[in-house]
Amino acid sequence: MASEQTFVLVGAGLASAKAAESLRAEGFDGRVVVVGEESDLPYERPPLSKGYLLGKEERDKAFVHDQAWYDEHHIELQLGVHAEAIHRDTSELELSDGSRLRYDKLLLATGSFPRKLTVPGADLAGVHYLRKLHESDKLKAAIETGNPRVVVIGGGWIGLETASAAREDGCEVTLLEAADAVLKAPLGPEMGGFFAEVQRAHGVDVRLGAKVAEIRGDGGKATAVVLEDGTELPADHVIVAVGIQPNTELAEHAGLDVDNGVLVDASLKTSDPAIFACGDVANTLHAFYNERIRVEHWDNAKKQGTAAGKAMAGQDVAYDVIPYFFTDQYDVGMEFVGWFKPGGYDRVVTRGDVDSQAFHAFWLAGDRVVAAMHVNQWDDGVGVQRKLIQQHSKVDPAKLADTETKLESLLDG
Incomplete structure (x- = not known):
């Protein structure tokens, strides 16, 4: 490629960093500029x-x-500046400092932002x-001081x-979920129920069907959360975690196709052939599922960033990575692989001892594995589970549940 290309x-998140890494690995020797509003x-x-919030990892490890x-690697970082507009007619990106960057190809890895709570007192x-x-x-500073009520x-x-x-x-913690199960969308009520019990076993007051009416305060500081049924829960700190939304504003104003994220094909290309998107913001025509999915997990940002760099460098890309997620809660470590729509499975089959927090779980649709997870089963993790999802043949649920049957024996071939 010509060195004058930009x-x-x-x-400036994980997806962009991996895309920049991938561009250099693919031999692109032109100008690479990463623009981010954070410093x-x-x-x-x-x-x-996880680790940093728990005080188990240093800040720099992030x-x-x-x-x-x-x-x-000659990657230019323009940090602390906001991308204001894409001028597709002149192939320029307008920045909040008034400057413009000419581009030959542009990657949107603008991520997502938290959904805001819209009740009185939410801004306290x-x-x-x-x-x-x-x-x-x-x-981190808030929960480390004075055993607050959270x-x-x-x-x-x-x-x-x-x-x-x-x-x-050491905080006193109450967790409120408006639905009838935690993690209902990603896991369904069966395994959502497992994680609710994990929290309860460690002293968290988990309340389901709990709808917030307002946050009360004193002197501009939150002091309590009030539910619609009138229950008042004292609080020194309130953590709002009600989901995220893809940050599509830049793409929308540029006239790109947007629907629950920036629409991209399997090569992560938008409706403008010079513009790509990846990570949380990308609603991707997934090459394995042959339908559009938008994935909000760390692994997707990492791997789509790499794939986007390859695509921008001119490689043939058909993104088909099975979604992956992990969590650590107390002494429970979990890895999940797969994807399904709400209601997109018939049953959950478990393998091992759920009560002792050492087991596998498989989500089946018509005796075909569509998703799987393991809890504290590190010697037999997601590798075979991913292969079970990728194969198209049916699996005997009884053998899937039988710990005497090796998972590898259920693979095709």
Whole structure:
């Protein structure tokens, strides 16, 4: 490729860092510019609700690379600046400092932002969201001091992981979920129920069907969460974890096709052939599922970033990676692989001892494995589970549940 070409990567997170890494690995020797509104180097998000928040990892461990790596690979970082507009007619990206960057190819890795709580008092001091590194800094300081009372609103992954961190720091924790199960969308009620019991076993007051009416405060600081039934829960700190939304504003204003994310094909190309998208913001025509899915997990940002770099460098790409996720809560370590729509499975088959927190779970649709997870089964993790999903033949549920039957024996061939 001609050295005068400029590739601009918008969003200074994991996906952009991996795309930049991939571009150099593919031999692209032109200008690579990473634009991000945060001042920190590109970082990974799992430590924000896991190791760093728990005080078990140093802050610097979250960074994908140090500054020296970007210098060595001639990756320009323009941090602390917001991408204001894409001018497709002139192939320029307008920045908040008034400058413009000409691009030959552009990557949108703008990620997502937390859904805001829209009840009275949601803007009080002491109400926390967790998406950025400085927010993890603030929350970490809050839960480490004075054994505060913490109310977590939302029973998704961030809600459960922050509840775990707060409990491990000795906080009194109540977790509120409006639905009838935690993790209902990603896992369904069966395994959602397992994680609710994990939290309860460690002293978290998990309340289902709990709808928040307001957050009350005193002197501008949150002091309690009030439910629709009138229940008042004292709170020194409130953590709001009610989901995220793809950050599509830049793409929408540029006239790109957007629907629950920026629409991209299997090569991660948008409706404009010079513009690509990956990570949380990308609604991808997935080559394995042959339908559009948008994945919000760390592994997807990492692997789609790499794939986007290859595609931008001119390689043939058909993104077909099976989604993967992991969580650590207290002494429970879990890895999940697969994907299904709400109601997209017939039953859950478990293998091992659920009560002792050492087991596998398989989500089946018509005796075909569509998703699987293991809990504390590190010697027999997601590798075989992924292969069971990728094969198209049916699996005998009885053999799947039988610990005497090796999982490898259920694979085709």
